[in-house]
Amino acid sequence: MLMYVRLTQMREGERGIVVDIHGGHRARQRLLGMGIAPGTKIVVVKSGRPGPYIIAIGNTRIALGQGVAEKIIVRREL
Amino acid sequence: MVSCCSVEKVPEEKKESLKVIALAGNPNVGKTTIFNALTGLRQHVGNWPGVTVEKKEGIMKYREKEFLVVDLPGTYSLTANSIDELIARNFILSGNADVVVDIVDASCLMRNLFLTMEIFEMGVKKVVIALNKIDIARKRGVRFDVKKMEKILGVPVIPTNAKEGAGVEELKRVIANMAEGKITTNPVIPVYEEPIEREIEHISSLLRGTPLEEMYNIRWLAIKLLTRDQEVIKLVLNYLGPGKMDEILKHISELEVHYKRSLDIVIANQKYEFIDKLMHQFVIHFGEVKETFSDQIDRVLTHPAYGILGLLGVFYVLFKFVFTIGTPMQEFLDNTFASFGEFVAGFIGNEAVRGLIVEGVIGGVGSVLSFFPLVFLLFIAMSVLEDSGYMARAAVVMERIMRKFGLPGKSFIPMVLAFGCNVPAIMATRTLEDERDRILTMLINPLVPCSARMVVITFLAGAFFSDHKALMAVSIYAISLFLALLSALILGKFVIKGEESPFVIELPEYSLPSWKVAVVHSWERSKEFLRKAGTIILLGSVAIWYLSNYPEPIGSGLSYAEKLGKVFEPFTMLMGLDWKAAVSLIFGIIAKENVIATYGIIYGIGESEEALISLMQSAMTGLQAFVLALVTTLYIPCIATIGAIRAEGGNKWALVASAYNLMLASAVGVLVYNIGLLLGF
Numbered sequence A: 001m002l003m004y005v006r007l008t009q010m011r012e013g014e015r016g017i018v019v020d021i022h023g024g025h026r027a028r029q030r031l032l033g034m035g036i037a038p039g040t041k042i043v044v045v046k047s048g049r050p051g052p053y054i055i056a057i058g059n060t061r062i063a064l065g066q067g068v069a070e071k072i073i074v075r076r077e078l
Numbered sequence B: 001m002v003s004c005c006s007v008e009k010v011p012e013e014k015k016e017s018l019k020v021i022a023l024a025g026n027p028n029v030g031k032t033t034i035f036n037a038l039t040g041l042r043q044h045v046g047n048w049p050g051v052t053v054e055k056k057e058g059i060m061k062y063r064e065k066e067f068l069v070v071d072l073p074g075t076y077s078l079t080a081n082s083i084d085e086l087i088a089r090n091f092i093l094s095g096n097a098d099v100v101v102d103i104v105d106a107s108c109l110m111r112n113l114f115l116t117m118e119i120f121e122m123g124v125k126k127v128v129i130a131l132n133k134i135d136i137a138r139k140r141g142v143r144f145d146v147k148k149m150e151k152i153l154g155v156p157v158i159p160t161n162a163k164e165g166a167g168v169e170e171l172k173r174v175i176a177n178m179a180e181g182k183i184t185t186n187p188v189i190p191v192y193e194e195p196i197e198r199e200i201e202h203i204s205s206l207l208r209g210t211p212l213e214e215m216y217n218i219r220w221l222a223i224k225l226l227t228r229d230q231e232v233i234k235l236v237l238n239y240l241g242p243g244k245m246d247e248i249l250k251h252i253s254e255l256e257v258h259y260k261r262s263l264d265i266v267i268a269n270q271k272y273e274f275i276d277k278l279m280h281q282f283v284i285h286f287g288e289v290k291e292t293f294s295d296q297i298d299r300v301l302t303h304p305a306y307g308i309l310g311l312l313g314v315f316y317v318l319f320k321f322v323f324t325i326g327t328p329m330q331e332f333l334d335n336t337f338a339s340f341g342e343f344v345a346g347f348i349g350n351e352a353v354r355g356l357i358v359e360g361v362i363g364g365v366g367s368v369l370s371f372f373p374l375v376f377l378l379f380i381a382m383s384v385l386e387d388s389g390y391m392a393r394a395a396v397v398m399e400r401i402m403r404k405f406g407l408p409g410k411s412f413i414p415m416v417l418a419f420g421c422n423v424p425a426i427m428a429t430r431t432l433e434d435e436r437d438r439i440l441t442m443l444i445n446p447l448v449p450c451s452a453r454m455v456v457i458t459f460l461a462g463a464f465f466s467d468h469k470a471l472m473a474v475s476i477y478a479i480s481l482f483l484a485l486l487s488a489l490i491l492g493k494f495v496i497k498g499e500e501s502p503f504v505i506e507l508p509e510y511s512l513p514s515w516k517v518a519v520v521h522s523w524e525r526s527k528e529f530l531r532k533a534g535t536i537i538l539l540g541s542v543a544i545w546y547l548s549n550y551p552e553p554i555g556s557g558l559s560y561a562e563k564l565g566k567v568f569e570p571f572t573m574l575m576g577l578d579w580k581a582a583v584s585l586i587f588g589i590i591a592k593e594n595v596i597a598t599y600g601i602i603y604g605i606g607e608s609e610e611a612l613i614s615l616m617q618s619a620m621t622g623l624q625a626f627v628l629a630l631v632t633t634l635y636i637p638c639i640a641t642i643g644a645i646r647a648e649g650g651n652k653w654a655l656v657a658s659a660y661n662l663m664l665a666s667a668v669g670v671l672v673y674n675i676g677l678l679l680g681f
């Protein structure tokens, strides 16, 4: 199983740590601004095309569109 | 090296007056709840200077001493990428706060401490941390050693459960003591990897000795330069000149090559690692992220199909609530002002003065105030939607649909509110972080028919299309909504260009809204509406009174209003509308329901609806009535709406909106009329 995947490739219930954010300045700044940065621990709450994807960071939940979710690279935690 | 900019820059007169307490924190941490607990709802809602972000201030009392509490916008970090972040950042930088209360969510501490670290990095020393939602954290099995946390972070930490009020007294005590200088602190500063630290030191050495050192924390400036913060680059350029700035930028590029990414990511990453290490020292048990009931609801409510059904249901209930209560109140106020006007008229001999006061002033104030219940109720509905957490879900559901028209899902809310009244709807565009999205949403908003236009549409539908009333009304609504979305596409492409914002939105946990808070907050917002829109409506209604009474009263054919109507007639005839319609449309700018009332005045029959219907039926075809309803819906927004756009977006956009709507209405009016003629209607 791949360790490094796009957020869109994670299944519901899987855990991981954000390792990188691709994409332009704007998307990156927006994600960093929401507290999604390399080092952030996440749990996937809802997944599947065409989105929204929902992730949990601690007790908070964040919904992401397909486009943004593809830019987030996650290291799976088994 | 770390000099605290916050104390030095307090203006002299401020020192004498109240000490200022600023509340900072991520969105949804409970900032508003803590603000309410500290100030006991003694508060005032206004705007931050120059922008439309809401500013809340209140007075906190502790042992007979008063403090001014300022609620900063909720932000996750303090970059220069959104108005909210800039406001919070500039306020903290300005040094106007005697104490910064950093509210963190204990159940999501890691992400929240990111902002804390940014505040510490700015060199702010007088910080109190409110460890809020401690109840939720405990329930999830998270355990803290608060004493140790205080030692490691270097500032007081007060566990609170703002919802129940637990810990709030202690928080007040610590804030008061800190404001009076009785508590010393030593905030921890994040340390980065060697290459970054070396560059921070290098940049700092260039900045030392410049006037910047007096005003800002040098280390903070250096870190912000590394992340290519546009505001800080501009600031530093002023003091260092382009030569040294280029040198700095060259170093930054080299470092970016070294890390193979931009440094904002690298620094954020290392900051998180630093926070992680800190947390391991004071968090005894981390707890688990468990699926909550909220998550299960969300799978349904954000579902592409069920989500839409849920949305329809919620908004049906919302409008039912607003109109069931609001319409009778509106009618009551209307009648009250009408009788009050008649009552006053009896005391004024001079005809001109009587007209001015009764029709101009009392009529004007009346029409402003009769808006009030509807606006207030819509604000309450909105507040309840926000506080319950549903608003974010609605945005998620609508995202894919709205995106097809170049709008974010969130812009759906102002569009829905517009069915009630465009004024609160336009004020609601504030919730859109992105400038482009906000302006675009504002510009198309007037095209959504509000309840005043519903009055005109249903009147004309009833008078001219008795067999197909609903069909006629629905087609007007459909055409205008279609045009609103089409306009979003076109304006988004050609007038307000710019990249679409990426879709990321926090889903707050569902919760029962507090009625008290909703009422207080909506009351403050509605008062703001009265202040802003009130004057312009009042002036407008005085103008209309004048136009329709001079030099001769309307109905004589000699009034300025009628003359104006005849000037426009050649133009409106292109869509089959005579001078009477032109006059009515002009008066409709004050309030759209005037369109019908004006016909009554021109025919000189006052309020009798049957008489008006039969007179209009003999003067107009069904096609003309249809065009009139359509044009009434589309042309220049009413004065209150223009006022709201002006308040939220400035003169330029108020003008653009008016001009665009007028052009659109003319084009559509001419088109529909002529196609209608061709089809033999």
Ligand SMILES: Nc1nc2c(ncn2[C@@H]2O[C@H](COP(=O)(O)OP(=O)(O)O)[C@@H](O)[C@H]2O)c(=O)[nH]1
Residues within 6 Å of the ligand: B025, B026, B027, B028, B029, B030, B031, B032, B033, B034, B074, B132, B133, B134, B135, B136, B160, B161, B162, B163, B164, B387, B508, B510, B511, B512
């Ligand atoms: N369980 C719990 N809920 C809280 C606490 N503080 C705030 N809340 C709830 O969290 C939600 C967000 O609070 P609010 O004050 O609006 O957050 P803001 O966005 O930071 O202003 C509301 O539903 C509050 O009732 C707390 O200490 N414990």
Ligand SMILES: [Mg+2]
Residues within 6 Å of the ligand: B028, B031, B032
């Ligand atoms: Mg709030």
